[in-house]
């Protein structure tokens with residue numbers, strides 16, 4: 001198992017009160033797998049990813065990468081966040097943004113150049129090397145953020161609601177891009193989303209989290225064919241069954257949570273997904 005989360009608990013310690021965000025999470029991801037995490041709003045998805053990425057220290061339990069306990073950002077891991085606007089440096093060209101982590105890795109110039117070229121071509125941005133992020137659309141900026149992660153050649157790619165801020169059409173394209181890159185690069189991906197359809201479309205497995213304080217509610221095997229496309233996969237009856245099942249799980253998780261802990265906008269969003 002490449003990535004393991006064992007008995008992970010995270011309590012935020014404030015001056016006045018403490019928030020138990022994650023109670024007890026245990027799961028593993030095999031090398032080369034694409035696993036999605038879904039759960040009700042505020043269930044601790046971002047907290048979990050930050051613990052796995054070594055950006056936050058768990059209160060107890062641990063995350064292990066290749067058998068080694070994560071205690072700071074591990075070298076073989078890259079993270080793509082939702083807010084591409086904040087993750088790219090506006091004063092740097094697309095090329096320089098993608099190259100930045102490779103400089104920190106102290107790779108030779110020629111290697112850096114070819115990794116940047118390959119990564120930008122892979123995300124369909126082969127001709128925008130000299131542009132600045134602010135000259136690009138939101139979807140293109142997120143492609144740059146993905147290219148930066150890919151160029152770094154990580155063993156594990158963590159993605160935290162990376163497509164939440166782009167329009168539906170771009171989102172569909174980016175979902176296909178992720179499946180495509182995953183096939184080509186054989187990278188291990190842990191993908192956090194609040195969108196049930198997205199989780200079922202992308203994942204080989206979907207881990208459903210409970211409301212905070214969070215535990216794993218269910219680990220669902222997505223037994224859809226590996227070749228997926230937006231039109232056919234989403235109209236497959238098995239796809240509909242899986243999304244309904246996960247939707248019901250999340251609704252049940254929300255009912256079990258304390259009142260006032262859910263987010264009305266997200267609830268409406270979830271309901272819309274199922275009614276579409």
Ligand SMILES: Nc1ncnc2c1ncn2[C@@H]1O[C@H](COP(=O)(O)OP(=O)(O)OP(=O)(O)O)[C@@H](O)[C@H]1O
Nearest residue numbers: 012019021040041042043044045046047048194212
């Ligand atoms: N720095 C912090 N201090 C105190 N509490 C926090 C902090 N960060 C998050 N929390 C709380 O921990 C819980 C989990 O938050 P987190 O952002 O990890 O959830 P999430 O599932 O990613 O949320 P969303 O679905 O809105 O993206 C929430 O109750 C949140 O209010």
